[in-house]
Amino acid sequence: xxEPTILAxxxxxxxAFHVMDILARARQLASSGRSxxxxxxxxxxxxxxxPIVEAGLRALKAGQTKYTPACGxxxxxxxxxxxxxxxxxxxxxxxxxxxxxxASGALQLALGVLVNPQDQVLLTDPGYPCNRHLVRLxxxxxxxxxxxxxxxxxxxxxQVQQVWSEQTRAVLLASPAxxxxxxxxxxxxxxxxxxxxxxxxxxxVDEIYQxxxxxxxxxxxxxxxxxxxxxxSFSKYFGMTGWRLGWLIAPDYAVDAxxxxxxxxxxxxxxxxxxxxxxxxxxxxxxxxxERRFEFAKRRDFLLPALQNLGFKIQNNPQGAFYIYADxxxxxDNSHALSLRLLETAGVAFTPGIDFGxxxxxxxxxxxxxxxxxxxxxxxERLAKHL
Amino acid sequence: xxEPTILAxxxxxxxAFHVMDILARARQLASSGRSxxxxxxxxxxxxxxxPIVEAGLRALKAGQTKYTPACGxxxxxxxxxxxxxxxxxxxxxxxxxxxxxxASGALQLALGVLVNPQDQVLLTDPGYPCNRHLVRLxxxxxxxxxxxxxxxxxxxxxQVQQVWSEQTRAVLLASPAxxxxxxxxxxxxxxxxxxxxxxxxxxxVDEIYQxxxxxxxxxxxxxxxxxxxxxxSFSKYFGMTGWRLGWLIAPDYAVDAxxxxxxxxxxxxxxxxxxxxxxxxxxxxxxxxxERRFEFAKRRDFLLPALQNLGFKIQNNPQGAFYIYADxxxxxDNSHALSLRLLETAGVAFTPGIDFGxxxxxxxxxxxxxxxxxxxxxxxERLAKHL
Numbered sequence: 001x002x003e004p005t006i007l008a009x010x011x012x013x014x015x016a017f018h019v020m021d022i023l024a025r026a027r028q029l030a031s032s033g034r035s036x037x038x039x040x041x042x043x044x045x046x047x048x049x050x051p052i053v054e055a056g057l058r059a060l061k062a063g064q065t066k067y068t069p070a071c072g073x074x075x076x077x078x079x080x081x082x083x084x085x086x087x088x089x090x091x092x093x094x095x096x097x098x099x100x101x102x103a104s105g106a107l108q109l110a111l112g113v114l115v116n117p118q119d120q121v122l123l124t125d126p127g128y129p130c131n132r133h134l135v136r137l138x139x140x141x142x143x144x145x146x147x148x149x150x151x152x153x154x155x156x157x158x159q160v161q162q163v164w165s166e167q168t169r170a171v172l173l174a175s176p177a178x179x180x181x182x183x184x185x186x187x188x189x190x191x192x193x194x195x196x197x198x199x200x201x202x203x204x205v206d207e208i209y210q211x212x213x214x215x216x217x218x219x220x221x222x223x224x225x226x227x228x229x230x231x232x233s234f235s236k237y238f239g240m241t242g243w244r245l246g247w248l249i250a251p252d253y254a255v256d257a258x259x260x261x262x263x264x265x266x267x268x269x270x271x272x273x274x275x276x277x278x279x280x281x282x283x284x285x286x287x288x289x290x291e292r293r294f295e296f297a298k299r300r301d302f303l304l305p306a307l308q309n310l311g312f313k314i315q316n317n318p319q320g321a322f323y324i325y326a327d328x329x330x331x332x333d334n335s336h337a338l339s340l341r342l343l344e345t346a347g348v349a350f351t352p353g354i355d356f357g358x359x360x361x362x363x364x365x366x367x368x369x370x371x372x373x374x375x376x377x378x379x380x381e382r383l384a385k386h387l
Numbered sequence: 388x389x390e391p392t393i394l395a396x397x398x399x400x401x402x403a404f405h406v407m408d409i410l411a412r413a414r415q416l417a418s419s420g421r422s423x424x425x426x427x428x429x430x431x432x433x434x435x436x437x438p439i440v441e442a443g444l445r446a447l448k449a450g451q452t453k454y455t456p457a458c459g460x461x462x463x464x465x466x467x468x469x470x471x472x473x474x475x476x477x478x479x480x481x482x483x484x485x486x487x488x489x490a491s492g493a494l495q496l497a498l499g500v501l502v503n504p505q506d507q508v509l510l511t512d513p514g515y516p517c518n519r520h521l522v523r524l525x526x527x528x529x530x531x532x533x534x535x536x537x538x539x540x541x542x543x544x545x546q547v548q549q550v551w552s553e554q555t556r557a558v559l560l561a562s563p564a565x566x567x568x569x570x571x572x573x574x575x576x577x578x579x580x581x582x583x584x585x586x587x588x589x590x591x592v593d594e595i596y597q598x599x600x601x602x603x604x605x606x607x608x609x610x611x612x613x614x615x616x617x618x619x620s621f622s623k624y625f626g627m628t629g630w631r632l633g634w635l636i637a638p639d640y641a642v643d644a645x646x647x648x649x650x651x652x653x654x655x656x657x658x659x660x661x662x663x664x665x666x667x668x669x670x671x672x673x674x675x676x677x678e679r680r681f682e683f684a685k686r687r688d689f690l691l692p693a694l695q696n697l698g699f700k701i702q703n704n705p706q707g708a709f710y711i712y713a714d715x716x717x718x719x720d721n722s723h724a725l726s727l728r729l730l731e732t733a734g735v736a737f738t739p740g741i742d743f744g745x746x747x748x749x750x751x752x753x754x755x756x757x758x759x760x761x762x763x764x765x766x767x768e769r770l771a772k773h774l
Binding site: 068104108112254260261267 | 395397398401434440443447452454488495500501502504517520521526587626627641643647648656660
């Protein structure tokens, strides 16, 4: 029995990340004694803030290891809703907050309750690759809108209108975005939200890098339109990647369906992680996360001009997340080969653009600044020598 | 915008559990001061064994809170594979073990990589309701095979052959099964496995209650045929429900596709849970889990004849899990109404058969013995008074 005949068709469209090759080779090189600087990792190098870890330890010691309700602990849903009030001046009913196993779980719930077979979901190219794969998983069609640095890596209303069809069910954008660090402007969010609502379709905004913005204070699309679906996570700003905890905010009419799907997909989000996350919004934790935000800002402010000096073209100033998406055309028209070559020669690992789509992907690479400033400085020196 | 126009069609088939009504009413009654005995809960009353909790505490203190590989920590995959060797004399390559966020994650991966739209998956009725909903989620068709106490609540080869069609892609059975506690016999497993392989289809066996058998030693379908897909969990026998950790065992040809889907669906299983689970197979833990198994056996041995004396018909001796599926026709032809009535009058909560399918569901109820013997005795007294 060969793989194609026994496995589902969709698996032909659900590809591995190319960066896995880079990772595997980086591991080989490291185990042979080479020094490798990791700029390919989409995970903060900081550990989980101590108050969150301590809350987790307390929960474990207290035996908090049973199932919770499928949509999460009521007190955590309340804490998240209260956070939107406190931080973003958005009034939000806790019932509309669904706690999920990571933002991955939130995306699954949103797409699972919205997308019929053949329905189209509009996404950006470049964009986070899992999004288009999850649309495909539910037999929908991911439709890519090519976005460029010249337009801040977000689609214009005209672009959305141009690809709109009878089958368009939803638009899924990210702010801050991966791999570009781009933010949705208030004006664009308002325009898109109005248009999408007129079409009786759904606007989903992925805000999993919320909090990690460097030239302006964090914001949420929810403060612009109350019917936008929000995907968020404790992973990035709150440093809780391995805990697998995120959340979805949805309009009232969808909450019952989301709860039913969550019961079937997950039973419940991880319990200790939920108790730990109750400590995420307290001042002692926020003091730590804000300090880290300033550290990320410093790294970006070093790395951006340094890469430009090396010859990478970066037209838009990445405003958030911890990524710089750089045009590397001066060095190569094959970003995968370039990534592999510089891993070998310079011992610097980064992600080829082809992991994020097809639009000019072969001339772009993504650098993550999830490593200390001193290492970033060394990486730039090494790249200068080997480019 | 009304719910049906905006939400995906599939959500009409993905229903809430009816036991949620029972639970909500039980909570109301309890908060008004009534004593409620819970026999509706599919979760062990025992806490997570101390050696596992301690391993979790150690991992948290050591800062083990980052992503792991999508298919789980290599050392945990090795530990699970070694466990099959030690406990079941099954030689298993660790690469074939995929660690998942709960057995729910394992089921999602298996069905996601196997089921095309319109593909049929054969399931038992009664059976675990999430299974048919997950088939529907991926646009497959769940096909129910009615099973009865007279045939140990498992389908015969003839039944499977009878419903087989061009579109049949997989057969998903459970052993021990929920809600019936039934085990697959070696002979039936062998027969079905041979037939299903001849049809180039897939046999999936849900063994999440493995270890919880009372008249015979635990077993695995994997020792009968190496190409059976196995879904398993740390939740039940190892008492780790809220940690959300399970595993999938699949043939070599499917592992790469499963890894790709796991990357997209989950990124990684919860990290602390994985480190904690490394302590699951050690002798100090197994001493605890085996003691609990004997306690469950005692409860079953009390409850089974007691329910029969009350007038419930239980033809087959439930051999595993922690459920008794009882024919309540003598009392009612509406199991949901009966459940609600006895909750009000006797203060005893149990699950109506309609949560598990349609076949004779209105005359069956499920009792869980996930509560202490003394409480079970009291429940029987109360039922005797009010039936």
